[in-house]
Amino acid sequence: MATGFFDGLEPVRFVGADAREPYGYRFYDKDRVVLGKRLEDHLRLAVCYWHSFCWPGTDPFGGETFQRAWMAAGDPMAQARLKADVAFEMFDLLGLPFFTFHDRDIAPEGATLAESNANVNAIADVFEGKMADSGTRLLWGTANLFSNRRYMAGAATNPDPEVFAYAAAQVKTALDVTHRLGGANYVLWGGREGYETLLNTDLKRELDQLGRFLALVVEYKHRIGFTGTILIEPKPQEPTKHQYDFDVATVYGFLKAYGLEAEVKVNIEQGHAILAGHSFEHELALAHALGIFGSVDMNRNDYQSGWDTDQFAMNVPELALAYREILKGGGFTTGGTNFDAKLRRQSLDAVDLIQAHVGSADAIARGLLAAAAMIEDGRLQATADARYAGWDRPENAAILSGERSLEDLAERVSRDRLEPQPVSGRQEYLESLVNLFV
Amino acid sequence: MATGFFDGLEPVRFVGADAREPYGYRFYDKDRVVLGKRLEDHLRLAVCYWHSFCWPGTDPFGGETFQRAWMAAGDPMAQARLKADVAFEMFDLLGLPFFTFHDRDIAPEGATLAESNANVNAIADVFEGKMADSGTRLLWGTANLFSNRRYMAGAATNPDPEVFAYAAAQVKTALDVTHRLGGANYVLWGGREGYETLLNTDLKRELDQLGRFLALVVEYKHRIGFTGTILIEPKPQEPTKHQYDFDVATVYGFLKAYGLEAEVKVNIEQGHAILAGHSFEHELALAHALGIFGSVDMNRNDYQSGWDTDQFAMNVPELALAYREILKGGGFTTGGTNFDAKLRRQSLDAVDLIQAHVGSADAIARGLLAAAAMIEDGRLQATADARYAGWDRPENAAILSGERSLEDLAERVSRDRLEPQPVSGRQEYLESLVNLFV
Amino acid sequence: MATGFFDGLEPVRFVGADAREPYGYRFYDKDRVVLGKRLEDHLRLAVCYWHSFCWPGTDPFGGETFQRAWMAAGDPMAQARLKADVAFEMFDLLGLPFFTFHDRDIAPEGATLAESNANVNAIADVFEGKMADSGTRLLWGTANLFSNRRYMAGAATNPDPEVFAYAAAQVKTALDVTHRLGGANYVLWGGREGYETLLNTDLKRELDQLGRFLALVVEYKHRIGFTGTILIEPKPQEPTKHQYDFDVATVYGFLKAYGLEAEVKVNIEQGHAILAGHSFEHELALAHALGIFGSVDMNRNDYQSGWDTDQFAMNVPELALAYREILKGGGFTTGGTNFDAKLRRQSLDAVDLIQAHVGSADAIARGLLAAAAMIEDGRLQATADARYAGWDRPENAAILSGERSLEDLAERVSRDRLEPQPVSGRQEYLESLVNLFV
Amino acid sequence: MATGFFDGLEPVRFVGADAREPYGYRFYDKDRVVLGKRLEDHLRLAVCYWHSFCWPGTDPFGGETFQRAWMAAGDPMAQARLKADVAFEMFDLLGLPFFTFHDRDIAPEGATLAESNANVNAIADVFEGKMADSGTRLLWGTANLFSNRRYMAGAATNPDPEVFAYAAAQVKTALDVTHRLGGANYVLWGGREGYETLLNTDLKRELDQLGRFLALVVEYKHRIGFTGTILIEPKPQEPTKHQYDFDVATVYGFLKAYGLEAEVKVNIEQGHAILAGHSFEHELALAHALGIFGSVDMNRNDYQSGWDTDQFAMNVPELALAYREILKGGGFTTGGTNFDAKLRRQSLDAVDLIQAHVGSADAIARGLLAAAAMIEDGRLQATADARYAGWDRPENAAILSGERSLEDLAERVSRDRLEPQPVSGRQEYLESLVNLFV
């Protein structure tokens, strides 16, 4: 029996590029095959629980605007079940293959951790039934180690070791539940793993704590036979002034420092890339170059706002460049495209929730199709590759393979009177080439 | 025989805190001992050649404003000698112990690399004599691998291997000269080691080139017996859209990836920290935590400008927090405090050049004295340390030493019914405590 | 009978600059006379109600941390009275002359506007008694037109005219209460007066609404004989993507457009200046230049965070430059220095609340004393004035008074063969001069 | 006789949307009529002289990369003539209707102003002939009041009145030449009209100087019968720390303050909007709302770089939103779309210059076509308008017309028990609607 929340709204269908209404997929034709794979399998789109079903529309200067039925006063577990009903109704309406959640999104915190864990497990039971019915799969689960005041000074990086222990216990349950629900990945986002002021912080000590915590998770994963990927989601700041998982490069150095680079990958969020001073495609390309690309949190940060705006991604050319990097690196394996995006707080209606996902899924699909077309065309890649052709000559390959010393090179410059001349980088031509496809 | 450039200006002397004129050191009393060391030996202040003697006052929208005699048309080597004369006159006027330079600062580029190298060596001969006379020492040398158009697409990371070779040959001479002049360090700043657009860039390949280049320098250093430190200077961008040596964390990951973390340290610039979205003290503290702290380029970036403003550092409370991090980590070994700062382009006169160095040296000295006082007072550190006291308990130390599993911790939370309560971080108290000393 | 909240804390006294504990005013000696006025009368410090007594420690990713007794469940009006008791206890402990509030800070929103207004008036009655007892005065009152969801799309600029009317009615009561309590000013901050997206916004229409709203307030102020100043507080964004009162220059243009520049002044917040891409002293100097300087919201924005951090101001050199601009313009008339600053959410204790105000009041006092010393010294001003001396010559004064045409000037350049030569701006000398006083 | 610079390059022709090479207009079909006007007349595209023919590829850390023949040593006026030949060859190749220039772009500065003016006039003679031949028209001229060191501390706002006079004399000639060449507008960009530090600046005095200067230009324009529009180009900073013409809102306030709002309009640059913390469409919409929209400098700023990157605009969805604002306001009258964009400094070849203009013209044309389609569709506008429908009711119209007081509104809220309920702003729907057209 339906909750009634989406009353009057039709399941979203593929309607083709010529449709003149934005309700309906114009480009997200999930069975269309490009580069040898179905569009659905390329994108692996996931709806997130927190923004769509838990965030009430608050901001730092304003209260709730959405007033969903399941957010009203009442029995918390009954409300959690109602929320689950609505969530799966939306997954069905949208016809998207995955979802994602934090432990505290799906079930209320109890008076003790034991009670909280019981609540999470009870809702996981509900999910198991619904997932079997609907075919919706779990892209990843995660533990909320940032909202409760006990975590205000960090979870793994808290000066109080009991908070570390508490966080570890909470992650254990979250990972167990993710495993039980067949999650393809498990994510750690360290919103409180950082500092407000160096005046009260021991950086080295906290990094060691964080390294140990991550190792605990990796060890446990193997022990229980969880074959999904452990992912760290970088973010430079907010809520914390500085967060240790600043960006992809920082996470890579951290993994290397603690010997975890073969065990952990990154979940890259567009908005977090922007806040760290990077383009999204930079973070994607770097993660591939470093061998730690995992998954993406797809959204869009307002370029003029200095905080995490988590808007639905809508700019097709930007999306095309992002998926080009993803496809160049081989595409997703366990990862996928998670909508870490929330409605603007003035978008009050159920239809807004559907429309936002449809509009963004469609922009994302156009992006991937354009990226695939660029790759099939081949000119972009060929132009870039041609620049490096000189390195294939044995004389030059020997440099990279370590067979030449600084003195050798100095002598070669002198002997051959090298006077290398610059050649055009052709940026505007390449940008115009991109515009053929978007 | 004096050049006349500084005519009418007296050597700068220590005049004490009560002096009411800004010409004269009020706090930089070089022989004053704090924390067991002379102030001069704590700070190891260095004047940089490029900003003070080479930059003509241009900006992206305007031409030269300074019109120094040695920048006028004429025989380039004669002008380089005049510039050296003026430089050492200024070192003497200021009474500061060190200087720093790029190869192209001190001598003109020739028609060939051989000729350029000869020019550099000829001026190095001049320097040897002057350094013996004046006692001024070389904090570090470096090669300019960014101004000439041959490097427009990178030096080590250029798609053309002949540019790589050319850069290697140039660095060889710069390192030889630095070694000959007794330089305490050798710096690499990769202003062109990055990209303008990912559309024509192979990130992985360029990182490998950069790693190999750095290894070549390290290998050569050992071969010639150079005992100074090899330093990378991080900067996130500018001139390039993205630079590979983005910040301290990124450089650390890069060093780990190429196995160079024991060989190379960082030269941290205040302005570059700001441009990367960090506070200066963050970068300093992180470098210490990661074991790669080397030296600092001291300046100040305008907080409202999004480019490298390289102003003289003047804000004492900020400087105090920076030197507190430096002192906490043990202070400088081979490194020092390089004035990577330039006059505003409207500060036309010789006296401006002196006044800027005096004013900033004094602010720096006040910063260090305040930092030392904070450390001697001990309350700041004690307050921070007390937060972590729980980790000393055996039960908790066992977590970090790897003797506890996730299951162990979950069981402990359950068994002991842990419900850790947050305690105040006391940030405003600590900030007020800092204000006792600045 | 005391609430017990501040149990164990002594009233804060002037202890002198040599005190080595941060609890106690080292510089805020309220009766000290500088530039002919008592320090208290120069600064006119005010404690704000919202940050200190209403904000529970939430942030966009975390719940309440403070858990004050008056924030717990219970009768809202009883809690409001308890809050008032605590507030006045703090005013007494601190010995500061003023406070500020929003209507919704002091009393709970009722089921109807009439009920809300009654609540506000009931607490105003309480305030009247307490103010008479303690001597604490009201710097300004204001209406909260941003938290309730009815204002999500603006108050004065709402597309729904009934929201405009509602806001007008709310402001009427807030202004009445401010008048009754002898408020020296009345403030309007337009946190929701802006837009999230231009796609659903009629800019021109909304500006007209805002202009009309402001005129209504001005007309009413005169009708009731309120002699305080009406102040607009600029902020560029947050919560809204774009706010109409972006910065001082924008507010000035707005006032001119609606003929209100003689009636309304600005309340300038440090953090908002930073978010708009300005230095605080820029906004202060500009407001004086435009004749609309009113009051300040004193705090400090983190330079690396892109949102409103509202920290307690602690950097003395920055404060000195700010008060220098305030004093140069003649100082405050009805305005003052409002602590629009909140504890970090980890600063849980009552003593943190006191310490933060003491530490910042002291830094502010040092700033003002330094600024006064700069002004008495005179060299800064004299150096600046000397640059413009040429304009006093009759030939040049005639240009500004409109007696010369473009042709006249062209002819003069030609006739006199003018070839004006640049002179040094002496920035580093001036910055060093400032450092004599801070 | 051709210069040979563009040898081998064909005139750019309209080739249709299906063409698979980026050389050729796929969308810029200049005679295509949309919304009743030819595309060429909608866009009024102009090539700028400075970026395309004068900038040598320098940046703050690197020297010239382009090495064009006309930049080499030689007789300056001969080189200026060669440059003019190349420029008009490019205008012909591209087939675009307009160009723009600074006085110093087209002719070298002489030993005296008289000589500089003679040089400018001599090249203007050359232009007259070429314009008659080619049909290329002048969108606007302007004077370079920022490169020469005499302007380092401002032109109109210089502390030295002789610099003011010099600038006035220079503008007179530039305006005379613009008038003679039939320029449709005359632009003032105040790159040095601002300050580096408030410590040596009298803000009020400098604003008065700037106001007087602008008035002189306006008065002269009328005297000589120039019927083009006087335009100010806002920019927040760079090269100067703070520029007085910060953004559209600031310029509006400035014009109001000096009574020039009916005489002067704005030339809005995309990159400058971004640097001021605004979206481009914000600045466009605001200029229309304030009645001062004039023209646009079309380019694109890198969102991660904090300086003026002046890239060729390529993102179609962003361009569509910009032209939607332009069209909504009635489109251009005297204004147009000036390519204030420069090649990346690695784009060395003549073909890069052509390709960049073609690629961007095409993206711009797509943007305008999409904007026109949105307007013809009508749904976007209708959705926005519907939000404000309540204001048409007489009761509400009376508020805006000044017939209601604050008391009236308070009484109405009370009497009618108004409790206005928020309605959805539908942002994601509207964004999805936009995506139907781009």
Ligand SMILES: [Co+2]
């Ligand atoms: Co995310």
Ligand SMILES: [Co+2]
């Ligand atoms: Co986010």
Ligand SMILES: [Co+2]
């Ligand atoms: Co540096």
Ligand SMILES: [Co+2]
């Ligand atoms: Co720098």
Ligand SMILES: [Co+2]
């Ligand atoms: Co405020």
Ligand SMILES: [Co+2]
């Ligand atoms: Co604020």
Ligand SMILES: [Co+2]
């Ligand atoms: Co422009």
Ligand SMILES: [Co+2]
């Ligand atoms: Co620009």
